[in-house]
Amino acid sequence: MDEFTAGHLEAIRKAAERIAARVRRTPALPGSDLAPQLVLKPELLQPTGSFKVRGAFNAVLSLLEHDRQPAGVIAVSSGNHGQAVALAARTTGLACVVVMPADSNPIKMAAVRALGAEVISEGITGANREQRVLEIRAETGLTLVHPFDSWDVIHGQGTIGLELVDDVPDLGMLVTPVGGGGLISGCALAIKALRPEVQVVGVEPELAGDAAASKRSGRHESLPGAPATIADGLRSLSIGERGFEVIVGRGLVDQIVTVTEAEIEAATLTAWTRLHLAVEPSGAVPLAAFLTGRLPRPAAGRTVLVLSGGNADPALIARLMARPAVPISDAPLT
Amino acid sequence: MDEFTAGHLEAIRKAAERIAARVRRTPALPGSDLAPQLVLKPELLQPTGSFKVRGAFNAVLSLLEHDRQPAGVIAVSSGNHGQAVALAARTTGLACVVVMPADSNPIKMAAVRALGAEVISEGITGANREQRVLEIRAETGLTLVHPFDSWDVIHGQGTIGLELVDDVPDLGMLVTPVGGGGLISGCALAIKALRPEVQVVGVEPELAGDAAASKRSGRHESLPGAPATIADGLRSLSIGERGFEVIVGRGLVDQIVTVTEAEIEAATLTAWTRLHLAVEPSGAVPLAAFLTGRLPRPAAGRTVLVLSGGNADPALIARLMARPAVPISDAPLT
Numbered sequence: 271m272d273e274f275t276a277g278h279l280e281a282i283r284k285a286a287e288r289i290a291a292r293v294r295r296t297p298a299l300p301g302s303d304l305a306p307q308l309v310l311k312p313e314l315l316q317p318t319g320s321f322k323v324r325g326a327f328n329a330v331l332s333l334l335e336h337d338r339q340p341a342g343v344i345a346v347s348s349g350n351h352g353q354a355v356a357l358a359a360r361t362t363g364l365a366c367v368v369v370m371p372a373d374s375n376p377i378k379m380a381a382v383r384a385l386g387a388e389v390i391s392e393g394i395t396g397a398n399r400e401q402r403v404l405e406i407r408a409e410t411g412l413t414l415v416h417p418f419d420s421w422d423v424i425h426g427q428g429t430i431g432l433e434l435v436d437d438v439p440d441l442g443m444l445v446t447p448v449g450g451g452g453l454i455s456g457c458a459l460a461i462k463a464l465r466p467e468v469q470v471v472g473v474e475p476e477l478a479g480d481a482a483a484s485k486r487s488g489r490h491e492s493l494p495g496a497p498a499t500i501a502d503g504l505r506s507l508s509i510g511e512r513g514f515e516v517i518v519g520r521g522l523v524d525q526i527v528t529v530t531e532a533e534i535e536a537a538t539l540t541a542w543t544r545l546h547l548a549v550e551p552s553g554a555v556p557l558a559a560f561l562t563g564r565l566p567r568p569a570a571g572r573t574v575l576v577l578s579g580g581n582a583d584p585a586l587i588a589r590l591m592a593r594p595a596v597p598i599s600d601a602p603l604t
Numbered sequence: 605m606d607e608f609t610a611g612h613l614e615a616i617r618k619a620a621e622r623i624a625a626r627v628r629r630t631p632a633l634p635g636s637d638l639a640p641q642l643v644l645k646p647e648l649l650q651p652t653g654s655f656k657v658r659g660a661f662n663a664v665l666s667l668l669e670h671d672r673q674p675a676g677v678i679a680v681s682s683g684n685h686g687q688a689v690a691l692a693a694r695t696t697g698l699a700c701v702v703v704m705p706a707d708s709n710p711i712k713m714a715a716v717r718a719l720g721a722e723v724i725s726e727g728i729t730g731a732n733r734e735q736r737v738l739e740i741r742a743e744t745g746l747t748l749v750h751p752f753d754s755w756d757v758i759h760g761q762g763t764i765g766l767e768l769v770d771d772v773p774d775l776g777m778l779v780t781p782v783g784g785g786g787l788i789s790g791c792a793l794a795i796k797a798l799r800p801e802v803q804v805v806g807v808e809p810e811l812a813g814d815a816a817a818s819k820r821s822g823r824h825e826s827l828p829g830a831p832a833t834i835a836d837g838l839r840s841l842s843i844g845e846r847g848f849e850v851i852v853g854r855g856l857v858d859q860i861v862t863v864t865e866a867e868i869e870a871a872t873l874t875a876w877t878r879l880h881l882a883v884e885p886s887g888a889v890p891l892a893a894f895l896t897g898r899l900p901r902p903a904a905g906r907t908v909l910v911l912s913g914g915n916a917d918p919a920l921i922a923r924l925m926a927r928p929a930v931p932i933s934d935a936p937l938t
Contacts, residue, residue, distance in 0.1 A: 294634065299628075548880040585926070592919070
């Protein structure tokens with residue numbers, strides 16, 4: 271194990287201790303209804319309904335170890351990261367500001383407010399929000415918790431990889447969604463350090479395929495504009511600097527595959543009706559890749575799909591359930 | 605421990621060994637999003653999506669221990685029991701007939717057929733199906749697997765109780781749905797044998813409140829006709845003879861409470877949007893009783909809700925999601 275990998279593994283182990291009392295050790299569920307070689311890691315069972323609490327708690331608790339009296343934290347998010355940071359701040363008694371574009375889903379804004387955070391949305395757009403955050407930080411001294419381009423956040427997400435190494439002795443391949451790259455980077459660091467033979471594969475919407483493009487070209491590629499994928503947690507224009515180093519630079523991720531919007535919808539519906547897990551579209555992309563045969567064949571062992579979150583838009587689910595594009599539970603392949 | 609209880613506990617332990625390779629040991633999930641004292645037992649994660657596989661496998665495997673060449677099995681069911689018996693028969697290479705009323709949900713008929721069972725529905729109604737089954741048994745020699753009034757089936761369901769005694773050290777109260785009474789009887793036998801101080805509570809739809817009525821009157825009460833509850837797994841007209849003995853005669857169930865249709869709908873939606881578990885209405889009645897404050901206050905320890913199944917009608921879910929009667933995820937009370 272080289273120094274880079276060893277250092278990050280140590281940091282992920284520390285993160286696991288730090289957050290143990292705050293997040294769930296989610297079970298590794300056999301996926302026998304769909305395929306005997308499948309294991310599901312249902313991160314949608316976390317507090318606030320997504321894996322984001324792992325990174326958020328690690329970042330906030332690390333901050334408190336280094337600064338006894340921080341002014342508070344600030345996050346930019348229209349989704350799960352905002353709720354996770356708000357929960358971590360409330361739990362530790364810190365002030366929290368979440369900057370959300372004015373056209374964000376009002377249900378998600380209400381969820382962040384219900385967790386005690388201040389929401390700033392007036393005049394905020396996707397284009398100006400980073401600038402607004404810099405201004406607010408300068409004015410207030412709040413500490414930014416980045417959704418993915420932060421080692422503390424990446425190490426928190428990596429605790430999923432540690433748990434899987436322990437809980438799935440015959441682990442052959444790990445499959446996660448890819449947005450900003452924090453989740454897969456953390457998992458890859460843990461798994462390649464401990465079990466280098468295990469394949470690590472990312473899945474992106476075809477409409478947001480910047481990580482797949484970066485992996486192909488070896489350069490840090492960006493999308494020209496916000497992608498219109500229903501996987502609203504995976505709309506970032508590019509992966510972070512740190513993710514690029516892990517995924518492409520050091521090659522710790524073996525492959526990134528893409529799935530279409532129709533495939534994501536079908537996988538979401540399949541998760542709800544066949545696995546009985548209420549996943550959001552962003553969390554269903556690994557299942558979409560599995561169901562469509564886009565995953566590489568593992569050399570050995572079982573394939574783990576990380577179902578990363580469950581905060582689906584009820585209107586979308588109503589539409590999928592009313593007009594199923596795939597057969598519903600007519601063949602429970604147990 | 606009296607002889608009755610000791611004998612049944614022994615049979616439940618044997619059932620647990622018998623079915624171990626065929627069913628899942630479902631996790632005991634902390635329910636911190638709704639309340640820190642709650643634990644969820646997600647039986648919707650079983651093969652075929654409900655706890656029914658436990659009793660079905662125990663009955664079919666027991667049959668094979670006593671009869672090396674059985675003609676096969678027959679079940680009467682419009683729902684989860686039929687799928688469970690079909691799976692158990694297919695797994696063990698037995699012939700299987702499932703008698704379903706002609707107006708059963710075509711999706712559920714297709715699911716039973718997909719598991720290799722023969723479906724008999726022509727001319728079958730709720731009123732004549734028991735008679736038809738007697739005739740078919742006489743003609744074919746198939747063995748009936750009753751959905752609830754069978755000790756083998758009750759002992760299979762009781763393995764849930766055994767698992768909870770192991771997995772939840774501070775178990776204070778167990779709450780299950782009540783239809784024909786097989787699930788709660790098995791659980792009560794296991795739990796009262798091992799941890800007599802733990803409260804066992806059943807939940808029924810108010811429209812199908814025969815068990816609550818029996819518990820009050822001390823007599824074996826029946827409904828005058830099929831109840832129109834959306835909890836379609838809990839529509840039996842009365843509990844079985846064996847369930848009556850366990851629940852009322854020996855008093856191993858402490859209390860049966862009822863919930864309204866609106867409360868069942870709200871709990872189903874809450875399970876999907878806040879717990880991210882895609883439960884069916886019949887499996888949501890314990891959550892409905894918890895959310896509405898109908899459960900007794902446990903003297904100590906944690907309250908376990910058995911979420912018994914996940915085979916919800918997609919049209920119902922589409923309706924609930926399109927017009928939520930309760931707020932959706934606007935206050936993730938983690």
